[in-house]
Amino acid sequence: MNSADLEKGLAKDEGGRRVGVPSTALFTDQYELTMLRAALRAGTAERRSVFEVFTRRLPEGRRYGVVAGTGRLLDAVENFRFDPDVIGFLREREIVDGATLDWLADYRFRGNIWGYREGEVYFPGSPILRVEGSFAECVLLETVVLSILNHDSAIAAAASRMSSAAGGRPLIEMGARRTHELAAVAASRAAYVGGFDTTSDLAAGFRYGIPTVGTSAHAFTLLHDNERDAFQAQVDALGSGTTLLVDTYDVAEAVRTAVEVAGPELGAVRIDSGDLLLVAHRVRQQLDELGAVNTRIVVTSDLDEYAIASLAAAPVDAYGVGTQLVTGSGHPTCSMVYKLVARAHSADPKAPLHAVAKKSLGGKTSIGGRKWAARRVDAEGYADAEVVGTGPVPAELLDRQLLVELVKGGEVVARESLDTVRDRHVAARAALPMSAIQLSRGEPVIPTVYM
Amino acid sequence: MNSADLEKGLAKDEGGRRVGVPSTALFTDQYELTMLRAALRAGTAERRSVFEVFTRRLPEGRRYGVVAGTGRLLDAVENFRFDPDVIGFLREREIVDGATLDWLADYRFRGNIWGYREGEVYFPGSPILRVEGSFAECVLLETVVLSILNHDSAIAAAASRMSSAAGGRPLIEMGARRTHELAAVAASRAAYVGGFDTTSDLAAGFRYGIPTVGTSAHAFTLLHDNERDAFQAQVDALGSGTTLLVDTYDVAEAVRTAVEVAGPELGAVRIDSGDLLLVAHRVRQQLDELGAVNTRIVVTSDLDEYAIASLAAAPVDAYGVGTQLVTGSGHPTCSMVYKLVARAHSADPKAPLHAVAKKSLGGKTSIGGRKWAARRVDAEGYADAEVVGTGPVPAELLDRQLLVELVKGGEVVARESLDTVRDRHVAARAALPMSAIQLSRGEPVIPTVYM
Numbered sequence: 001m002n003s004a005d006l007e008k009g010l011a012k013d014e015g016g017r018r019v020g021v022p023s024t025a026l027f028t029d030q031y032e033l034t035m036l037r038a039a040l041r042a043g044t045a046e047r048r049s050v051f052e053v054f055t056r057r058l059p060e061g062r063r064y065g066v067v068a069g070t071g072r073l074l075d076a077v078e079n080f081r082f083d084p085d086v087i088g089f090l091r092e093r094e095i096v097d098g099a100t101l102d103w104l105a106d107y108r109f110r111g112n113i114w115g116y117r118e119g120e121v122y123f124p125g126s127p128i129l130r131v132e133g134s135f136a137e138c139v140l141l142e143t144v145v146l147s148i149l150n151h152d153s154a155i156a157a158a159a160s161r162m163s164s165a166a167g168g169r170p171l172i173e174m175g176a177r178r179t180h181e182l183a184a185v186a187a188s189r190a191a192y193v194g195g196f197d198t199t200s201d202l203a204a205g206f207r208y209g210i211p212t213v214g215t216s217a218h219a220f221t222l223l224h225d226n227e228r229d230a231f232q233a234q235v236d237a238l239g240s241g242t243t244l245l246v247d248t249y250d251v252a253e254a255v256r257t258a259v260e261v262a263g264p265e266l267g268a269v270r271i272d273s274g275d276l277l278l279v280a281h282r283v284r285q286q287l288d289e290l291g292a293v294n295t296r297i298v299v300t301s302d303l304d305e306y307a308i309a310s311l312a313a314a315p316v317d318a319y320g321v322g323t324q325l326v327t328g329s330g331h332p333t334c335s336m337v338y339k340l341v342a343r344a345h346s347a348d349p350k351a352p353l354h355a356v357a358k359k360s361l362g363g364k365t366s367i368g369g370r371k372w373a374a375r376r377v378d379a380e381g382y383a384d385a386e387v388v389g390t391g392p393v394p395a396e397l398l399d400r401q402l403l404v405e406l407v408k409g410g411e412v413v414a415r416e417s418l419d420t421v422r423d424r425h426v427a428a429r430a431a432l433p434m435s436a437i438q439l440s441r442g443e444p445v446i447p448t449v450y451m
Numbered sequence: 452m453n454s455a456d457l458e459k460g461l462a463k464d465e466g467g468r469r470v471g472v473p474s475t476a477l478f479t480d481q482y483e484l485t486m487l488r489a490a491l492r493a494g495t496a497e498r499r500s501v502f503e504v505f506t507r508r509l510p511e512g513r514r515y516g517v518v519a520g521t522g523r524l525l526d527a528v529e530n531f532r533f534d535p536d537v538i539g540f541l542r543e544r545e546i547v548d549g550a551t552l553d554w555l556a557d558y559r560f561r562g563n564i565w566g567y568r569e570g571e572v573y574f575p576g577s578p579i580l581r582v583e584g585s586f587a588e589c590v591l592l593e594t595v596v597l598s599i600l601n602h603d604s605a606i607a608a609a610a611s612r613m614s615s616a617a618g619g620r621p622l623i624e625m626g627a628r629r630t631h632e633l634a635a636v637a638a639s640r641a642a643y644v645g646g647f648d649t650t651s652d653l654a655a656g657f658r659y660g661i662p663t664v665g666t667s668a669h670a671f672t673l674l675h676d677n678e679r680d681a682f683q684a685q686v687d688a689l690g691s692g693t694t695l696l697v698d699t700y701d702v703a704e705a706v707r708t709a710v711e712v713a714g715p716e717l718g719a720v721r722i723d724s725g726d727l728l729l730v731a732h733r734v735r736q737q738l739d740e741l742g743a744v745n746t747r748i749v750v751t752s753d754l755d756e757y758a759i760a761s762l763a764a765a766p767v768d769a770y771g772v773g774t775q776l777v778t779g780s781g782h783p784t785c786s787m788v789y790k791l792v793a794r795a796h797s798a799d800p801k802a803p804l805h806a807v808a809k810k811s812l813g814g815k816t817s818i819g820g821r822k823w824a825a826r827r828v829d830a831e832g833y834a835d836a837e838v839v840g841t842g843p844v845p846a847e848l849l850d851r852q853l854l855v856e857l858v859k860g861g862e863v864v865a866r867e868s869l870d871t872v873r874d875r876h877v878a879a880r881a882a883l884p885m886s887a888i889q890l891s892r893g894e895p896v897i898p899t900v901y902m
Contacts, residue, residue: 027635031651039674049674089657181595218791248809332779340670340673
């Protein structure tokens with residue numbers, strides 16, 4: 001066995017080579033299956049139900065959230081099947097009974113999913129996703145739906161703030177080494193949604209087509225007998241348009257050597273330590289004096305949105321961001337929950353839906369009922385409220401509704417390209433009041449209004 | 452294509468079913484490959500090299516770190532192969548040249564890896580992992596090695612603090628919904644290493660054999676016409692030893708109903724909201740009055756190590772921890788780096804190694820040379836220093852060395868069971884000065900001494 005096994009399932013083909021099992025069904029908390037088991041036995045499993053995903057609050061001080069992961073979520077729903085390996089595991093562990101195993105073996109989601117479009121912004125109470133079908137088929141999806149949306153939206157929200165702060169300068173995602181190797185791939189994708197331009201992560205390039213970049217690390221300089229040899233080796237292989245890393249020894253000397261080796265057509269230099277504001281100014285001046293007026297300066301040292309903003313007036317041409325991006329800049333997860341908001345009183349598919357909600361004290365209550373949502377705008381077209389309701393949609397909000405059909409009768413009906421999603425986020429953010437892009441702590445930039 | 456593709460590679464078998472590609476080679480920053488390309492061309496790629504993984508500091512206020520992920524890392528090294536799909540991608544993107552592609556197609560790691568045993572504690576400067584071989588074969592592993600160690604060690608460190616705080620009461624990992632779906636599986640594993648007992652994550656049970664638990668959520672109660680029906684359905688299916696969730700409506704009424712339905716042999720009740728200290732006392736008293744003296748109380752509401760500690764005097768029998776565990780309780784990643792510390796001056800395999808280190812200003816310097824490490828103990832056998840050196844190992848520290856051989860000539864030689872690792876962590880933590888398990892902020896509990 002090896003770490004790739006889970007990713008591919010445990011089956012092996014005849015040659016002993018592991019064979020992929022395209023199942024996401026085990027990315028699931030056990031209680032989803034024990035609830036199913038009990039509901040099947042009680043005759044309540046087929047009651048028509050509506051689950052919704054929402055957050056009770058944004059991370060402290062944040063002014064908007066960013067929906068990300070929808071594309072991954074649709075893939076996960078499609079691949080949520082209990083194949084023989086998975087059934088065998090559940091049987092062996094006696095997690096559910098035989099009747100439940102039979103039901104699971106035939107399972108695929110056949111219901112409907114509506115949701116905010118990926119890249120859209122959201123606020124407390126926004127019904128980001130609505131899953132409709134039998135209780136049984138919907139409850140099973142809870143864990144993987146939340147895993148994907150909570151992770152990807154957290155990264156996209158941080159990326160969005162960083163891209164505002166960067167003011168159009170390119171942003172490079174380079175956090176793979178700071179997070180789980182597959183979370184890193186999803187983080188690259190979410191960062192792209194939030195406005196990043198490129199990634200260092202080859203797997204993200206392979207899987208999602210995101211442009212990849214990267215040239216060299218300090219180890220490459222240290223490998224060679226001196227910095228000049230290292231720079232020469234890099235330019236020989238990658239051309240003078242490459243990016244040379246200039247802070248292994250002395251920055252000023254390295255910049256001089258870099259331009260000597262690559263010529264004034266040197267593509268870029270990278271600075272990865274020190275006082276970036278000061279060093280960038282010095283390096284720019286030195287590059288200009290050496291005639292390398294088009295050589296760009298890339299900075300990459302524990303940046304977050306605040307550090308990026310503080311470099312707005314510095315002669316920096318691109319930012320590489322790692323740790324703070326892939327950890328959500330202080331908020332590595334969202335607090336999205338997946339709650340039953342309505343269900344029928346019987347298994348009759350025509351039985352009407354009734355709103356349900358937890359009522360215990362302690363702050364974890366929720367609002368029952370199947371919801372719509374719309375973004376109300378002011379006279380200038382800027383958002384002024386997130387309107388959420390359970391009754392009829394007011395006429396003036398009909399064309400401002402936020403939920404679109406993603407899955408219909410179990411079939412995915414709304415696949416989009418990542419570039420479409422990325423463009424949508426730019427547009428959605430631009431339609432918020434200007435204070436949305438302030439980095440300082442504040443309240444959600446528009447209120448959520450229930451009607 | 453779907454989200455499971457990356458996990459399995461993109462190849463499909465004749466039936467269109469995706470086939471696993473057991474490769475971890477793309478969990479890699481592009482610059483590892485461009486450095487390889489340049490070094491191959493310059494003739495420096497085969498220089499014998501030593502890379503080490505270490506941190507410059509612990510997360511603020513933490514007193515020790517926990518090594519976790521070693522088992523996953525060894526799997527990743529074994530599966531780090533450039534199969535035709537991967538080679539095709541690199542060729543298409545023109546990330547490296549033909550000579551480099553040929554080299555990569557034959558690649559497997561043939562060097563040596565030494566490291567701290569998984570579950571061991573570490574401190575700033577501890578050489579947690581040492582990778583030895585040619586520059587080319589070692590540099591490629593940087594990204595995936597750091598992804599795994601940085602993620603898993605962060606979770607294990609949080610888990611270790613929580614398990615100290617729990618003082619022997621069982622801990623349930625239930626954070627899958629708060630992190631990437633595959634990071635969740637690694638997080639379950641790391642939590643187990645750090646002292647957790649069970650997980651809600653079925654994939655972690657499937658992949659690593661960790662015991663899984665879970666019974667029901669609020670949705671199950673809300674699905675039924677009343678709480679009694681829900682409890683009856685659950686007990687009918689899962690038996691009276693199950694755990695009933697008692698905070699959907701009124702806790703006192705739910706506890707009364709639960710014992711009526713399940714009898715005094717009810718396994719446990721779970722409380723997921725409210726003032727847990729107060730509610731746990733009330734529920735315990737009520738259960739005792741109802742004769743359910745052996746019914747346990749499980750609490751699960753945004754717990755972290757501090758909340759767990761604050762419940763030490765409460766009648767709580769088990770803790771379920773989610774968000775704060777899988778996000779490292781404020782520190783979702785470690786700051787481990789992978790640095791070239793020594794290399795030969797020529798490609799001659801017998802050429803001697805020379806220490807190398809980055810020397811630029813700005814705090815990111817490191818100490819060159821191939822290192823050993825040992826944990827010095829005081830007269831009572833408690834650790835009193837982490838001793839790290841590049842010269843000969845002093846006689847009195849010979850049998851206290853921390854680095855063991857993990858990979859020899861490319862073959863993994865040190866696989867261990869998770870239970871072995873988990874036991875080791877308990878022992879390693881117990882050998883630290885008592886102040887190690889204080890939750891308050893402090894300095895590393897022992898100093899790192901260089902010699």
